Amino acid sequence: MDSFISSQFMPPKIPFMAKRQIQQQLRASALSLGCLLATASASSFANTASTSNLTGFQAERLAQTADERPPEISIETKREILRQASAIASNMNPSQAQRTAWIEIAIAYGDIGEVESARQLLQKVPRGLEPADHSFFIHHYVDRISELAPAYAAIGDVETATALIADAIAIISDSQAIRTTLGRSVHDSFIDALRGEATGELAKAYGSMKQASVAQAGLSTLTDLAKDNIRNEYQRSSALSKIVSAYGQLNEPAIASEGIDQISELAKKTDATWLQSNIAKAYFQIGNQGAAYPWLKAVTLSDSSVYLEDAVKLYGQMNNKQLAEQQLLALLPKAEKIERPSDKVRGLSEVAIAFHTLGNRDKAQQVVNLISLTASTELNPAEFILTLPHLANLYQQLELPLKQQETIDRLYTEFVETEHPTQKVFLFMLLCRLYPQVDNEAAPKYQNALLDYARRALTSADQAEFLGLVAAAVSQRGETEVALQITDEISQIIMTYPAEGNGGLGSGWGFPMMAKVYTDIEDTQLAQQKLQQLTALAQETFGKPNGDIQDFIISAYLKLISEDDKTELHPGLF
Structure with a gap:
């Protein structure tokens, strides 16, 4: 396991994902750690808004807030938020990032009926x-x-x-x-x-x-x-x-x-x-499933596991459940013959989800048994660990909370016991991703372990990055007050060591993750104050415009007034 993971993740540093991809996902309140193993596909979470698919604190929090939606933001507040975002964009160096910022802010102005303001910004591009x-x-x-x-x-x-x-x-x-x-x-x-x-x-x-x-x-x-x-x-x-x-x-x-x-x-x-x-x-x-069916049949002839997964997802959405189940049963042997074990796990997972979506839980459970057998017998130890986040998300989708928690606990045990620095940081990142799914009883233990590891990072830059991941995970779980305490800690680190490392702390995850946390605050006025403080901290840290950080802050401002429900709790992290 040491050689496998070491060869893939050297040195033990969080890779910085392409800025634009992060910014777009931040807008949807779903930041992604692109260096991690892909989890269950986006389509597999189509029904995760229901309380039955949430576990632990998530279900409890969602039930508590169902009737406690924040008041609608006034038009005056929206104008002020857009004015603040525009001011940051004006201070950016001329670049594609600045042009994109103008466009995004203009669209937001259009959404509130300020067409002339939107037009003026678009004319800058x-x-x-x-x-x-x-x-x-x-x-x-x-x-x-x-x-x-x-x-x-x-x-x-x-x-x-x-x-x-x-x-x-x-x-x-x-x-x-x-x-x-x-x-x-x-x-x-x-x-x-x-x-x-x-x-x-x-x-x-x-x-x-x-x-x-x-x-x-x-x-x-x-x-x-x-x-x-x-x-x-x-x-x-x-x-x-x-x-x-x-x-x-x-x-x-x-x-x-x-x-x-x-x-x-x-x-x-x-x-x-x-x-x-x-x-x-x-x-x-x-909505024309009849016209889609012949093309779906053609896709299933492909030997590619990617297109097989695409077909299975669509069968799971078919109105004709009898026909869909027949086709899924016909595709199951093909999924079992996928050569690469990790791809086989993913292919079988899509089949299980499709059966579950169609209401055939018995057949879904049979496929889960095949997945468990494949994971335990065909994956090497390192590949098995890499597959655990996928399995945890799968079990959540299939409403198997005991298996879900058992899977996360296995990952936690690996994190605690390993002494290899590269493996440790990678497992830390995986646990941050899965923390929102942890049950209430285990949550304090997990949170303390993650915070302790982040605070013991060798450099202040890593401390800020790691604490940012924990803050976002905690915020995603609905523990906003704790998340804000962690962001205060990150701010103190940045103010104490503003220029350490390659490119300074701003080249890491501290700033983006703090911006993410602030978008989860239900009190819009407090969120604005926090983003203003973050803007000032960035200016003080760098002494000149930093396009990456400005991008994140602008996206956070726009998230505050987006139509997305800020109280929604997502099943996966970021």
């Missing part, structure tokens, strides 16, 4: 190609338009939104225009790859628009572009798969169905499983 875009193969330009156009559509300016995307389509449609923009000669295969990626990004932009008829017209244009101007079959199928996914997001099924039908005809000429899978998903999204 460049619309055309810039010199810096050329060297990055027009990716920056397309990415910016794919963010900017939906923002204009969100505030009702559909004309500007469609004009922006039309300009981008005009560039990526013309091979000579691409070469001119790049300022050099490039091979057709390069243009195919660029065009395919750009087409997919612009399709996402259309898919996020609420105006279905406008989006349909744009997606139809992109479909023709992919069909006629992308020669490479892989690139063409990839672009079409993103277009069909965008159709599935439209809020008018009749309009969406026309586009999906068109791409379905094109897909008959290829055996691209990813395209077949996305067609099935799109039909499911618009």
Whole structure:
């Protein structure tokens, strides 16, 4: 086990996940530790809002707060929060991060009816190609338009939104225009790859628009572009798969169905499983399970465990339970034959969840027995430990609290007993992730162990990072007061050792996790005060704008006024 984990996690430092991914997940109040083993898939938690799927403190806390929703935030308070977020964005260095911040704040202004304020912020974002875009193969330009156009559509300016995307389509449609923009000669295969990626990004932009008829017209244009101007079959199928996914997001099924039908005809000429899978998903999204079924059957012919999991998830959502169970039984032997044991565990887990969702708990339990056998006999000791978080989340979804707690306790025992520093930090991170699921009786023991480990970290930077993880875990469990005490401790560490390590403490997790905790505070005024203090602490620590930290704080401000229910307790951490 030592050699396996040491080879994968050296040195014992928390990897810093890509900032934009964290920021987007922070917005959904679901920060992810990207370096950890993936837990049960997002779709497997579709029903976790019910009290029956929560355990320990979570169920108790949810019951207590069900009738104690915080009062609605006044429009004046929302304006003040957006003013504070705008002030931080104004202080950022010119960058893609600043442009994204302007767009996100503008959308929030639009949500409260402040259209003119939103428009003024969007006008700060460049619309055309810039010199810096050329060297990055027009990716920056397309990415910016794919963010900017939906923002204009969100505030009702559909004309500007469609004009922006039309300009981008005009560039990526013309091979000579691409070469001119790049300022050099490039091979057709390069243009195919660029065009395919750009087409997919612009399709996402259309898919996020609420105006279905406008989006349909744009997606139809992109479909023709992919069909006629992308020669490479892989690139063409990839672009079409993103277009069909965008159709599935439209809020008018009749309009969406026309586009999906068109791409379905094109897909008959290829055996691209990813395209077949996305067609099935799109039909499911618009409620046409009958049209999805043939594509679902085609996906199950794939040898890939990824597409097998996709198919199983969709079968679990079928209205025709008898047909769905028949197909799941037919797929079960295929899941059992998956070669890699960890993939087999994941594939079987999706089958168990699907049976459970369909109401067949006996069959779900039989599959759980297969999972337990696979985990205990086919995984090596290190792989088994890495699989425990997945199993804990699986047992929670299947409403097996005893097995869930038993699994977490096994991880805790490994954490306490191991003396290997790299294994220790990794197990610490896993336990932070699972802490919100711990039952009430074991919670104090777990919390004390996690805090003790974090405080004994060798450097102040690690102390701040580790304490930040514990604070977020505690806050996720609903223990806000304790979480705030931990953030005060982190602040003291940062003020005492502001410049230690590579890049200072701000390069770690202290600031982002504190911002996450503050978004969980139900008292909006207190949350504002804490974020203001965090902003001042960042300025004092660095003495100049720090884009990463500013991004997190802006996202936290926007989370305060988002429509998400801040009292919701999520089954997993981050």
